[in-house]
Amino acid sequence: MVMVMMVVMGCNSGGVKDPEKVFLSDIANLGKGFLDVFVNFGDMVSDVIGIKADTKKSDIGKYFSDIEKSMQAIKVKLREILEKNGKYEKIKTVVDKFITDKLDKITEGAKEVSNIAEGAELLGNMVTSDGGGAVGEVDKLIKGMKTIIDVLDLKEGNPDAGTDKKAKDGSTSRAHNSDDAGNLFGNDKAGAAAANAKEAATDAAKAVGAITGADILKAISSGKATALANNNSAYNNVAAVTSAKDGVVAGALALRAMAKGGKFAGNDAANDAVTIVKDAASSAVNKALSTLVIAIRSTVDSGLKTINEALASVNQGDVSTETNE
Structure with missing residues (x-):
């Protein structure tokens, strides 16, 4: 009899997940995932290149191209995290808003600038004889x-x-x-x-x-x-x-x-x-x-804070009806 009860208990513990433990595990995974994203962000967007008198327009274009790639990488990672643990609508809404309102806009602008800030000329490209300037793009x-x-x-x-x-x-x-x-x-x-x-x-x-x-x-x-x-x-x-x-x-x-x-x-x-x-x-x-x-860093850090606040306010019952089983 004792042996039968032990077998039943073993089956129950392996077959039925404790909702509270699942919830806590999800939140922990989300928190770790978001933290990893924003810690890595510090390495993605470095301090501005050492701009000097001999810096070229193309150097600026490359810098903005790097910003564009960094924003895209953050967006992809956030989406991956939501794919795995995105059944909490409150968090998904905040992350989606951050991506749409901030990351996508910075990405769009950085791409535009990277295409315009190009050329082998110096930033201080000045005509060395009697000659007019040019507006360019x-x-x-x-x-x-x-x-x-x-x-x-x-x-x-x-x-x-x-x-x-x-x-x-x-x-x-x-x-x-x-x-x-x-x-x-x-x-x-x-x-x-x-x-x-x-x-x-x-x-x-x-x-x-x-x-x-x-x-x-x-x-x-x-x-x-x-x-x-x-x-x-x-x-x-x-x-x-x-x-x-x-x-x-x-x-x-x-x-x-x-x-x-x-x-x-x-x-x-x-x-x-x-x-x-x-x-x-x-x-x-x-x-x-x-x-x-610095402002881009501040904006992304602010996004992390907002996401963390949403994460802290999530309750066990906040699972999306679409994913609730």
Whole structure:
């Protein structure tokens, strides 16, 4: 009799799963899976590449391509976790929302930018003789950048940061003449003389030094840097630079520096200006992308927090009716 009871008990313990144990096991597996995803994320998206004066547009394109691949990898892993342990509708809803509202948007924007930020030219691609700048594919770059920026937890930044005072005297507002950053965006040359190119370059450097990466990102996403980056008029008719604040100038500089085909106007015998523009352009891009990657990290971390909160609130009875057996 005792032997029969032991056999029955053994069959029951192996044939019938304890619902509470199943629930706890599911939650533990989900928690471990989500934790692994976000721990690995830190390795996927590294700090921004060491942007220097000799950094090329293609280097920026590759960096955004890596961001795109990282977001895709996270999405795939989250989907795999839900496939195995996705019978809790509350968790599935939160994860799906995170993927749709954040990961997919960052992926889309990063892909767009990676296709536009390309070319063997330097970020500070400046004509070394009397010659006009070129807009390049700035509009497509703006679209991709804005897609990313708009979904990030970017609480800081002001597109109108800094002042509208030109570097030449520190007291006169920028205007479309021969001695401010607007010259760099002219379609003919960077001013009437070599000295004008250096004055324009120095003013651009002043603008970049006065603001933050968040200011540049806001100048791009708000559209305030668009007109200057897209200028296609002569150096003495760059209307968009009139009274433009440092944030707008730096945003336009970063956009044209990264965009495929984008370049800055130059002058004969203006070698000093070329060096200044290379440094200013690389600095603007470095500030913007360093802030961008931090914001992406913050956004993904926030997503993890939301998922963890959903995980903590799940009860044993929250199994989806479609998967409940």
